[in-house]
Amino acid sequence: MPQDTPLVQARALVKRYGDATAVDGIDFEVLPGQVFGLLGPNGAGKSSTMRMISCVSKPSGGTLRMFGLDAATEGRRIRALIGVCPQQDTLDPELTLAQNLTVFARYFRIPRAAAAARATELLAFVRLEDRAGDRVDSLSGGMKRRLSIARAMINEPRLILLDEPTTGLDPQARHLLWERLDQLRRRGVTQILTTHYMDEAEQLCDQLLVVDDGRVVASGTPGELIARHCSKEVVELRLRQDQPAADELANLGLRIERLPDRVLVYADDGEAAAAAVHRAGVEPRSLLVRRSGLEDVFLHLTGRTLVD
Structure with a gap:
């Protein structure tokens, strides 16, 4: 896909839950290789937007296209191309770190040998190779977040979604995770993230979308937003x-x-x-x-x- 062709494109995107409108006609584009930040207070519509992008929730109105596919009808094909790191860890505490990755690889029908090789590579990438045989319940919070990112990368996705990736981490763990995410950027992996940390958004994101009450209130680079509004x-x-x-x-x-x-x-x-x-x-x-x-x-x- 050409670098100037949006990987993700939303037009008048709407999400309703009964009579409540969580996302109210927002527009945005994410280009290949970008780190795109979605900011907003609690209840602004960020989680609903992320659920639509991850194709676990269909739009109620408007259009959402990803990789040139309609998210409303091609969700299964899109899910095979993305990786998701949810806010709450969904790792299996009874399995080892390596097993968490290889078992998850079965969802993508990755052959056993290829899955094992990718698990080894990804554990090294997130600096957990020396804990490969340990059980997840022995890890710190920062290690679990790094393992969640490794698991989200097992299918070699073109797009990774990160929902508040560093919430609850100490400063040292946050900066180590920032370093891993920056390496993904340099590899050309497109990222969409939500965060409550403004220093994180300024450090990581190429483009930001600020939403409130389900509507877009501003968009631009971090520098553009500061110059325009402050x-x-x-x-x-x-x-x-x-x-x-x-x-x-x-x-x-x-x-x-x-x-x-x-x-x-x-x-x-x-x-x-x-x-x-x-x-x-x-x-x-x-x-x-x-x-x-x-x-x-x-x-x-x-x-x-x-x-x-």
Whole structure:
């Protein structure tokens, strides 16, 4: 498939559950080799979209084409071309790591010898070759996530779906998983992922789609979204309980977001904005000037943090 021909293409895609509409007419394209991030708060329609892409749930309306095939009618053929790493591990704890891969390979009718060879290669890829004969229930959470990715790759998929791949992992395990996913990108494997971590989306994704209430609210590269929807810098203020300072901050003429634990002041010159805060008579408990990021974009677009 040519690099400029979408591997996944959704047009006016809809998913309804009875009277409830989870996905409400969204459009997007994923090109071969891209890492595509799907962002949104809980209940925004991400999981429903991922279920349609993985061909376990049919669209209620619109079109979804993958590999040039209609997902509504060619689900079985599409499932043979993709790998899925779900949010919750579905590994068999009674089997060894190698057995989890070779048994799963039977779903794709991969010959026994080929399955064993692929299992060995994939365990090395996710740095678990020395645990091949151990049972899954002896693994840490990060190891289980790496094994889940290895299992999703057993059929040599052209597209892999990753639903919150690093949720619950410690920073070291997250960065190791990022390294494996980046290697998949360099191999040309297309990836679609959901995540609640903005640093992860900024680090891994070539293209992002932000959804809220089942609709697209923004799309673009991480850099494009930040430039389009945010100031260059943000001043984070943590105020004392006895100093709400609402009027003083409002009079600064800058865009302000009030969160439960802090106040964010958006400005192209953070130091100048911080000086204006002090001139207004506001003396915060702490003040930090930083560059704006995807979390600020999300707040601007949806009015809440990603995990709300």
